[in-house]
Each structure stands twice: as structure tokens, then as C-alpha cells.
Amino acid sequence: MFGNILRNSIPCISNITSTGFPRTFCTTQSLCEIRKLARMRVVDNSAIGRAAAAAGRPARVIQVYNKKGVGMIGDKILVAIKGQKKKAYIVGLKQTQKPLMPRFDTNNIVLVEDNNSPTGTRIRVPIPSQLRGQGKEFTKILAIASKFV
Structure with a gap:
């Protein structure tokens, strides 16, 4: 439910799981x-x-x-x-x-x-x-x- 709302309202987040949280990925330098x-x-x-x-x-x-x-x-x-x-x-x-x-x-x-x-x-x-x-x-x-x- 929340995943669809977030997915529709925020176009840049496309990998939302069923729990409503984005999948883990690193955006910072190692x-x-x-x-x-x-x-x-x-x-x-x-x-x-x-x-x-x-x-x-x-x-x-x-x-x-x-x-x-x-x-x-x-x-x-x-x-x-x-x-x-x-x-x-x-x-x-x-x-x-x-x-x-x-x-x-x-x-x-x-x-x-x-x-x-x-x-x-x-x-x-x-x-x-x-x-x-x-x-x-x-x-x-x-x-x-x-x-x-």
C-alpha cells in the first residue's frame, strides 16, 4: 500500500520493496x-x-x-x-x-x-x-x- 503511494509520488525511487523501504544500496564512497x-x-x-x-x-x-x-x-x-x-x-x-x-x-x-x-x-x-x-x-x-x- 505505502509502496505504491511512494512509488507514484516520488519518481526517482523505483526500487521499493513490499515493506515500503528501498532496497539497500550504497551511495557513499567506500x-x-x-x-x-x-x-x-x-x-x-x-x-x-x-x-x-x-x-x-x-x-x-x-x-x-x-x-x-x-x-x-x-x-x-x-x-x-x-x-x-x-x-x-x-x-x-x-x-x-x-x-x-x-x-x-x-x-x-x-x-x-x-x-x-x-x-x-x-x-x-x-x-x-x-x-x-x-x-x-x-x-x-x-x-x-x-x-x-
Whole structure:
């Protein structure tokens, strides 16, 4: 009953269900922030990262190690990749950044071991130069990077 009234009175709403409410569809832009179950791209040359990329199964975030639960560049995260749990650092985000911080086309991570040494021996993409001032845990990651943005 109400569906017919709304359908006749508002021409732009054509997908009204029998309950009188429009079907669910998104009109807003999708979020690009790093939360649980976000898909990440491994950008180092570790064997597990290359195997996951070849299989088409990207790493998924399990935990973000900060108070907010939303990851930013330089944050440590726990990811599930190829059935294993690995720790990683975020080195690139699609999310809109602060001024002078680069924005990337993909959400990039570098896998690290428990002692913060990188799993791979080379990073294949440019990483933000702002990571240089964030602490000593990034010195090994910066050492294997070839390009900075």
C-alpha cells in the first residue's frame, strides 16, 4: 500500500520493496581505512608474500596494534596470510592522508619477524620518507627499501 503511494509520488525511487523501504544500496564512497579483515598487498620479496599474490589471496588484517583499531602509515598489524599469522608494518594507504604524506593506489605492508627484522630482502615499491623519523623499529625496513616518496 505505502509502496505504491511512494512509488507514484516520488519518481526517482523505483526500487521499493513490499515493506515500503528501498532496497539497500550504497551511495557513499567506500572506506579506505585499515580495520579488521581489510585486504593488504605485501610489497616485499618474501616467499610467503609472493605465493599469496600468485594465488590471488591477499593478506587480511587480524589485529591493529593501537588504541583506535584503525591503522595508519607506520602502524604495526597482525595479518593472516596463506594460513599463517604474521606481523607487518603499514607502508602505504589508499586513505586520504595528512598534508605532505603520500597517498597510494593500494594498501601496502612489509612483513616482519617477531624481532622486527623484515622477512624479505627487498621492497619493490616506494615507501614514505616520513617513516625515517618514526623510530628505530623502521631502520631495517628503510635499509632494504630502494625508493622513497
